[in-house]
Amino acid sequence: xxxxxxxxxxxxxxxxxxxxxxxxxxxxxxxxxxxxxxxxxxxxxxxxxxxxxxxxxxxxxxxxxxxxxxxxxxxxxxxxxxxxxxxxxxxxxxxxxxxxxxxxxxxxxxxxxxxxxxxxxxxxxxxxxxxxxxxxxxxxxxxxxxxxxxxxxxxxxxxxxxxxxxxxxxxxxxxxxxxxxxxxxxxxxxxxxxxxxxxxxxxxxxxxxxxxxxxxxxxxxxxx
Ligand SMILES: *[C@@H]1O[C@H](CO)[C@@H](O)[C@H](O)[C@H]1NC(C)=O
Numbered sequence: 001x002x003x004x005x006x007x008x009x010x011x012x013x014x015x016x017x018x019x020x021x022x023x024x025x026x027x028x029x030x031x032x033x034x035x036x037x038x039x040x041x042x043x044x045x046x047x048x049x050x051x052x053x054x055x056x057x058x059x060x061x062x063x064x065x066x067x068x069x070x071x072x073x074x075x076x077x078x079x080x081x082x083x084x085x086x087x088x089x090x091x092x093x094x095x096x097x098x099x100x101x102x103x104x105x106x107x108x109x110x111x112x113x114x115x116x117x118x119x120x121x122x123x124x125x126x127x128x129x130x131x132x133x134x135x136x137x138x139x140x141x142x143x144x145x146x147x148x149x150x151x152x153x154x155x156x157x158x159x160x161x162x163x164x165x166x167x168x169x170x171x172x173x174x175x176x177x178x179x180x181x182x183x184x185x186x187x188x189x190x191x192x193x194x195x196x197x198x199x200x201x202x203x204x205x206x207x208x209x210x211x212x213x214x215x216x217x218x219x220x221x222x223x224x
Contacts, residue, residue, distance in 0.1 A: 021172050030097055030170060031067050034120040037099065037168040038146045041122035045143050049164035052124045053089070053101050056166055060091065060099070066211070067092055073203050077196045080183035083110030084157065088167075093204035098173055103164030112155040113179035117171025119149040126163025131156040177201075 040063070044055040061068050068091050076087045085108050089101040102121070112130075121128060123143050130147055131138035132155050141147045149155065151171055169176065184194045 025096060025171065028096065031064060031092070031094075032097060032099060032168055032170075034118070034146075034148075034168055034170070036063075037166060038120060038122045041124065041166040042144055045124055049103065049125045049162070053164070056101075057091065064092070067208070069200070069204055069207060073200065075196065075200070077200065078184075078190065078193045079180065079197070080188050080190070080193075081110070081180050082113050082157075082183070084108040084159075086159070090200045090204065092208075093173065093201055094208040095173055095205070096170065098167075098169045098204075100167050101164070102167045103162075104159050105162055107158070107160050107163075109156070109158040112149055112153075112157045113176070114152060114154045115149070115169075115171060115179070116151055116175040117169045117173060118151050119167060119169045121147045121149075121165045121167045123147070124164045124166065127160040128163060128165065129158040129160075131158075 040059050041052075041056055043059065044052045046052050046055075057068070074089060074091065076089050079086050079088050079102075084104075085106075086102055086104040090098065091101065092099040103124075103126070121141075123141050123145055125143055128141040128145075128147050129138045130141065130149075133153070138156070138158075147165075181194060181197065184190055184197070
């Protein structure tokens with residue numbers, strides 16, 4: 001009986017937390033938008049992904065002052081999840097948004113993950129193939145095109161050699177970490193990469209923390 005009561009109590013707490021987070025997501029303002037990031041990325045499609053990333057980063061720094069991580073913190077990090085392997089370069093992350101460069105030099109395929117977040121990828125080079133649940137054919141995306149992955153959706157994803165893109169995610173970002181870290185934790189056991197991922201997320205949260213503080217101060221000023 002006591003166990004049942006405890007389980008029910010935790011389910012109620014969990015539902016309440018989910019409700020609160022959802023309310024927050026529906027009412028808060030965001031730093032970036034899917035359309036803005038896709039437009040900025042498309043401005044810089046060229047011959048090499050490296051050059052494109054440099055130029056995208058430059059434009060991001062101008063447009064979103066203070067929200068992009070400093071150069072000394074930026075690094076490419078291996079990411080294993082859903083059976084695929086890629087590398088990511090996180091330039092911004094908070095509790096509700098992330099922005100990163102992503103891709104692979106060697107073709108790779110796997111499960112997209114099912115998230116409490118909407119994710120968009122704008123392709124710079126290569127090919128992104130997305131196969132939706134319930135469909136018998138896949139869709140192919142080329143440079144300049146944006147691939148959307150809505151929350152709750154699962155797809156199969158496949159990238160050819162040298163596919164690179166800019167990815168923006170908006171939702172409850174900590175909830176995506178379970179999938180993002182799963183293969184690193186349980187399969188590759190590459191704890192150095194795991195450490196890099198957690199370290200960059202911690203740094204990004206600290207940087208954004210300052211903005212939350214300013215927001216809260218403004219809010220309290222208005223309320224009083
Ligand atoms: C995710 O996309 C859906 C469908 O467009 C939308 O209703 C929802 O508000 C989006 N969520 C966030 C956090 O942007």
